[in-house]
Amino acid sequence: MEGSWTFLNNGSGYDIFLAWKSTQRNNKKNMVRVRFAPSPTGHLHVGALRTALFNWLFARHHRGTFVLRIEDTDVARSSEEMSRSILEALNWVGLDWDEGPIYQSQRFEIYRQAARSLVDRGLAYYCFCTPEEIEARRQATQARGEHWKYDRHCLELTDEEKQELREKGVPAAIRFLVPEGVTEFDDLVHGHIAVDHKNLEDFVLLRGDGFPTYHLSVVVDDIDTRITHVIRGDDHISNTPKQILLYRALAAPVPQFAHLPLILGPDRKKLSKRHGDTSVLNFRDKGYLPLAFFNFMAQLSWSPGNEEKIYSVEEMVREFSLERISKGSPVFDLSKLEWLNSRLINEMPLTELIGQLRPWLEREGLWSEELMTERREWFERLVDLTRSRSRTLVDLCGMIAPFIADRFSYDPEAVRKHLQNGELDRVLPLLEDDFRKLENFSAPEIERTLRERAEKEGIKAAVLIHALRVLTLGRAVSPGLFDVLELMGREKTLARMERLSEVREMIQT
């Protein structure tokens, strides 16, 4: 999107430091504007993704604007690689943004200006206390059994004292001067919330090194981008009063807030890496479909009603509403995702499935153009036949592999169970001959032949069926064997039948 940042600085106390001039300028006043603001200190994790998802859904539902902002003010812990990874994850899920990404690291001067203007107006003050000094005073206070809160030591400093400290080279942070009173707001999820300012200390806006803290940069950016609804995790509820105070100090309209319940691990603790790989891209790599993942994530804390089905993205956009978000924290339990995924694999149009599967086959070296041309019909039958046994694209890929390539492994358990019967050494060669003589190597013919041979040799058809399955696929699980053999083709089938003793030996050692 076209636009430009203009720095509006008249040198005196002013409130908005930047104005976003763009083609969106003449939008309606009540247009919804939301943002997702991840910190690039790691891969995008599922908790953050859900926040992004709800913001996106809300924006799309209201035909509003979704802004992406990268909160990389912590230069030491942020990396460009993680920023890229986050965009990649959003992309995979299908979340697109209308503005941004805006990088906070490119806006440091703006935050400094904002902080200084607050000092100029007596709403904030310089603090020369070092972390060590504060820590010492805190411990002393707590040793007396009293509650610690920053003691405003630097609020009373005279100009001479400040000058002296500056000359000594003591770095100055800027603290917000929290006024007395109570801050109240109506959270769109939790309802009315009130916090007495005596529970708030004079928090730092600008660090001694000139870098902004989270509260400052968030509020300044949200003001500049004219965010109307701040939708974020529950863990920010306690921070909200501070930020509202900042909005007021900067004479900006306060947006609406909606705090989403935090996602918990199975142990009911805040979901984190300890609970396994919670990175969004991990789910892509495990073979989950974006839509299944989307459904699963969106329905943690949100319910579109009571119809149980897989929703298309469009349907979710239509149904989405903050009012239907529940307040309790959900537990992250993958079993529903697996079910969603397998159902989608089963129900989605075949062509679409093949499109999703293609990158996986390519990676395994199983892809060739002829699967889309002369072997297309065969390939579609194959995918259609195997899909109901696959919960993920990884499964599907593994299922299909033996039909395309010759390298596949034999499940030792399956070999032991189905290839030990001594009768096989005698009957299998006969069956091979039968197969060779078949005019059409088709499922019905194969079945008829096999059953006849079994009866003639006084052996159960099931014995042959199971043995053939293991010999041709290496495993005891597959679609109906006769379809399998037809799709595999006579050549591969016969070649693999001849490996009986070879396979047995392979398992012995």
Added chain:
RNA sequence: GCCCCUGUCGUCUAGCCCGGCCUAGGACAUCGCCCUUUCAAGGCGGCAACACGGGUUCGAAUCCCGUCGGGGGCGCCA
């Protein structure tokens, strides 16, 4: 420690705002049966919850109070 949020089957949730239709509904998981050459898929069925205690009321999952449990925040991290 202080402050804030939260509490319906194992899990996700519907119902709660606007008390009775709730002997609390659905889905996932689980168990059983059917189908069957294996495993799935599918069909049918079972088990399973209003955290607890007081009120208010003819009547409470729904309203009020308290208790307990769970989570989060209190950084010159975001």
